[in-house]
Amino acid sequence: MSWYEEHGPDQDVVISTRVRFARNIKGYKFPHLLDREETSELINIIVEAVQRLDPKSFHLVELNSLNLTDKQSLAERHLISPQLINSQQNKCLLINREEYLSVLILDEDHMRIQAINAGFNPDQAFEQAKNLAVALESVLEIVYDQEFGYLAACPTNVGTGLRISALLHVPGLEYLNQLKYMIDSLRRSGFTVRGYYGEGSSEQGQMLQISNQITLGKSDLDLVNQFKTILSVFIKQEREARKHWFEHEKIKLQDRIYRSKAILSNAYLIGHEEAFNCLSDVRLGRALGFVGFPDYTDILSLIYLIGVGSIQKKEGQILNSEQRDIARAKLIKKHFADLINN
Amino acid sequence: MICDKCHKNEANISVKTMVNGIAENYYLCPECARKQGLFQSGFGFEKLPVSNFLGQALFNFPFASMSNQPTSIGTKSNKSVRCPGCGQDFADLRKTGLFGCPECYTTFHDLIRSMLDQIHGGHIHHVTQIASADVVIEEMKPLTEIEKLRSELQEKIKLEQYEEAALIRDKIKDLTAAETDETTNNSETEGEAE
Numbered sequence: 001m002s003w004y005e006e007h008g009p010d011q012d013v014v015i016s017t018r019v020r021f022a023r024n025i026k027g028y029k030f031p032h033l034l035d036r037e038e039t040s041e042l043i044n045i046i047v048e049a050v051q052r053l054d055p056k057s058f059h060l061v062e063l064n065s066l067n068l069t070d071k072q073s074l075a076e077r078h079l080i081s082p083q084l085i086n087s088q089q090n091k092c093l094l095i096n097r098e099e100y101l102s103v104l105i106l107d108e109d110h111m112r113i114q115a116i117n118a119g120f121n122p123d124q125a126f127e128q129a130k131n132l133a134v135a136l137e138s139v140l141e142i143v144y145d146q147e148f149g150y151l152a153a154c155p156t157n158v159g160t161g162l163r164i165s166a167l168l169h170v171p172g173l174e175y176l177n178q179l180k181y182m183i184d185s186l187r188r189s190g191f192t193v194r195g196y197y198g199e200g201s202s203e204q205g206q207m208l209q210i211s212n213q214i215t216l217g218k219s220d221l222d223l224v225n226q227f228k229t230i231l232s233v234f235i236k237q238e239r240e241a242r243k244h245w246f247e248h249e250k251i252k253l254q255d256r257i258y259r260s261k262a263i264l265s266n267a268y269l270i271g272h273e274e275a276f277n278c279l280s281d282v283r284l285g286r287a288l289g290f291v292g293f294p295d296y297t298d299i300l301s302l303i304y305l306i307g308v309g310s311i312q313k314k315e316g317q318i319l320n321s322e323q324r325d326i327a328r329a330k331l332i333k334k335h336f337a338d339l340i341n342n
Numbered sequence: 343m344i345c346d347k348c349h350k351n352e353a354n355i356s357v358k359t360m361v362n363g364i365a366e367n368y369y370l371c372p373e374c375a376r377k378q379g380l381f382q383s384g385f386g387f388e389k390l391p392v393s394n395f396l397g398q399a400l401f402n403f404p405f406a407s408m409s410n411q412p413t414s415i416g417t418k419s420n421k422s423v424r425c426p427g428c429g430q431d432f433a434d435l436r437k438t439g440l441f442g443c444p445e446c447y448t449t450f451h452d453l454i455r456s457m458l459d460q461i462h463g464g465h466i467h468h469v470t471q472i473a474s475a476d477v478v479i480e481e482m483k484p485l486t487e488i489e490k491l492r493s494e495l496q497e498k499i500k501l502e503q504y505e506e507a508a509l510i511r512d513k514i515k516d517l518t519a520a521e522t523d524e525t526t527n528n529s530e531t532e533g534e535a536e
Contacts, residue, residue: 029428029443056493108440143444148454151447153440155457158447216458 003100004077004300008119011296012287013235015167015207018078019125019224020114021133022152022161026141030153031089031106039090039106046105049139050094053132057096058103064090069318072309078116078167080104101128103136108153109161111136118297120231122164126224149216159216164227167196168234171206171284172241182234183208189230190214196276206280210234246288257285261293265336269322270329275306294339302335345371425449488517 004016028034028042050058063071063084071085079102080093095102104112113136115128136142143151150161157163173179183193196207210231212223245253260281263270270278279299286293294302304310306328312319315327345353351371424431427445435441435450447454491514498507 024444026444030440032438032440033428033430033442055490145444145447148447148458151441151444155441155454158458 001098003098003116003118004304005297006118007297008117008121010120010235011118013169013238014120014231015169015296015300016078016116016118017121017125017164017166018114018116019122019129019162019164020112021129022109022112022150022157022163023133023136024110024143024151024153026143028110031108031110032153034106036090042110043090043092043105045140046103046111047092047094049136050103052139053135054096057101058094059097061093061095062090063087063092069309069312072307073313074309076307076310077304081107101132103132109157118300120166120235122166122224122228122231126164126220130220156213157215160218160220160223162215162220162223163211164224165209165211166227166231168208168210168238169206169280169283169287170208170234170238170241171280172238172243172245174206175245176241178237178241179208182237186210186230186234191227191230206277242284242288253288254290257281257288257290261285261336264332266333267329269325270332271325272306272308272328275328275332276303279303279306294336298335298339302332305331343369345369347371423449488514491517 008014008016024030025042025045028038031039034042047060061074063074063080066074068085071080074080074093075082075085077099079095079099084091084107089106091107092105093102094105100116102114104114113129113133115125115132117125117128145151149159152158152161170179173182186193190213192211192213194209194211196209212227214223218226260278264275264278264282279302282293283296283299286296286299305314308324311324311327311331314331319327343353345351346368347370353369353371425442425446426449428442430442430446432450432453435446441447441450491510495507495510495514498504498510
């Protein structure tokens, strides 16, 4: 079972929590300066180390050997960054069976050790990523500086190398026009706010990714705890906003949610943006306890399935924009029919 | 020209995309261009150069604290310093927004201190190495010979290769016996010491 098919804490607001550590290996330049020979040497060293620790659960994905669709699909599930889709360099991903634990090899740093969990689960994600980071440190020579901590290619990652992020569903705050204010105050407290698809994507809309900016000067555990404190406030605010919305504009809210459900259950053509927004509304319906709405896990699986890359991967062929919209509508409709029949 | 997306604003950005090998050309207004993510309406990112935008901004930031430091990298006299580890100089770092190798942290030490001050809000000392590391190593230690054999055994049984499974089972038995002997010996020695 993949991690996104499981339930997690505070799932009404938080879709997933992710923790990653940036780590580099002694004796090598950072990835963008490596030549071909050093690249394959380093890949071998890392893959061997991970497989020595845990030979059974990790499998290796060489991004160069994948087609565009497969890479898009990985990015849509947040396993690689969208920028990597078009990278010509040889990069690899080691990923475990349930997809919650992975090591991205030779992206900006030699290793990005990443754990992702359903709902708001910073402790567990931190524990999982750290376990792997520490274990790898016992078998690899990691660059560590007394003054600066773990050294990284980009100065924004130096220190703990820790980046913790959560993907939030915040339709309530958006509807009440509170989001801008919340985002500003988060930014002032040293957090980065991005759109659903991370770096470069729009921050508008009902899904946000929040992560720490500071990686140095605090222990990794402090960073996690600070993140937890700030996020709990955010989660509470979103719940309040939803409550307010429901109490004051119940009919309008119900109308919007049931309309979106109707579109998803009946459309013959649906673009990604519209499907994404409708799924967001349906997710809100589920959180408000409306009857006959799919579970969070089903909705997240659908969000993953409807991406441009994932749709084509599922159909097993390359599709143009209209063909994708048809396939997407069909897929969603089928899912909704199955859910109602069950 | 009018924006191909909103059909309202003046377009001043030309976007060339390659989706599934088909080249397409769009004209967008700045607003729509900003909103346009990779995953919406089939617009794709152009290939990005190897660089980090945030890092780039930092390397190009005029550090106030540096202007009165004659030895800092940003000043003229020091601009030509090259890192012995990777051969990069300050201009190279500015271009990519990335350090070339771990040794850069020594070569460009002063610069880095000012820079990290900007990013990490004055905290320029790494506080601890990983917290409670010792607990964790335990959980993730490499498999022992016996554990490896056991998982191999399960694999063989699954594949119904019983002859090979029997061989592995015997090996495990031998190893376990050897291990038990060792522990018994050890406890005996300990007993004697007491």
